[in-house]
Amino acid sequence: MKNILIFFVLISASLFSQDIPDPLKPPRMVNDFVGLLSNKQNNYLERKLVAFNDTNSTQIAIVIVKTLNGYDISDYAQRLAQKWGIGRKEYENGAVIIVKPKTANEKGEIDIDVGYGLEPIIPDITAKRIIENEMIPHFRQNDYFGGLDAATNIIIELAAGHFSAEEYQKRTKGGSPVGWLVPFIVLIIIISMINRKRGGTYSSRGSSLPFWLAMGMMSGMGSRHGGSFGNFSSGSGGFGGGGSFGGFGGGSFGGGGASGSW
Template identity: 55%
Template sequence: MKRILYTILSLLALTVPVKAQDIPDPMSPPRLVNDFAGILSADEQNALEQKLRAYNDTTSTQIYVVTVKDLNGYEPSDFAFRLGEKWGVGQKGKNNGIVILIKPKIGNDKGRAFIATGYGMEEVIPDVTARQIVDKEMIPYFKENRYYKGIDAAINVIIDLAAGLYTADEYYSGESPWPGIIFIIIFFAIIFLSARRGNRLQGGSIGRSLPFWLLMSSMGSGRGSSFGHFSSGSGSFGGFSGGGGGSFGGGGAGGSW
């Protein structure tokens, strides 16, 4: 259904005057944070760029942050989809790209935000989850003109969801993953201390404890591992090119303020 709707929107866009067809090219040199609207300081841009570069290098998933002053006649969703396809966001064959689009509030003109997900990310970030990230993590900060905080909060949630730290359903329902995480930490600590005690008493290896470690490893392998939220910092970065993906079929959601 989403693909049909996206196709209809694309056909309708053909009737829009040519001047409204402008989707910007990536900044030069190419980067993951493209602040065309000028709402981020240099340090804030560098902090986000560092985080997103490290995430891309570790997982191959590409998250682009794009701010614009004008949507050029497009709906935020259509603008984000077209930009993702034009820029080739995501890896070829995986289409694991995400575009976080922000048009700040200017005067009486509403602010708009949209998270567009490539085909490969739609199961990780369902539409309802994308909408909740915009509503809960981004817009409250944007209303206070704290754009960096809102963007950073959204990125943190996306990274955690993609890493399997918690599911989209858990995020949607507000369930905390920490009780389970604390239990696992305690379990590991007990096994480790027991193994050390047994090793001291018997002078042997901890081989008898290996099945427990294998069990815990197999339990965690399906969820992936979270490498946390990368630290902020300033610095310069070289050019960054798209991954050759860019297949966006209508996944994502947004909001306004």
């Protein structure tokens, strides 16, 4: 009887696992199982997230799925994040953004899940604010790329320690977004990280960019979202071509984060 019970438990676990997709091969930060993003948009986000992983070790994954297979999206996100092992095992510093696009018959759903190590940095209320301020306004206009770009910019700044969750809450009080300054600051942070790492004095905070370079990038800013992350997508502005992603690091998740719909 005991063996039969164990058998059914194992079968059930296997079936549940099949409901959650495996990451793409070769591994990527951006896993678009729907084909929602264009190749240019996909590669732009991939380069940005890989660059931040290379310099900060924080892994931010984007997963776009057609169906949640009957799961509540928060449960789905935690199961997927745990199965994939997003984040470094020793730091538990992973984050995943799950998007199920809106269809004619179903509402669109979003979830941001963060690993144990990021929970104090991106608490639930902050994850909720990112969804409501940075993502849903874009998604309602069918601008999925703009929402994902804006959300990842904020997560990068929070994880890099440029401002705290409390400061973000104050900046976005009343529903107004942080604005064009966010992607500009993110650009400075990542370029500074890369330069310090190459020079052997890597630090996750601060910027040693000359003032004239910072002003030059500011004057070259284009749109308010989408391509507003400097010249990242073209490989200029200090990023080069971007490295390849070697895979997730075995991080764990405990349910921290938030979800939303539109």
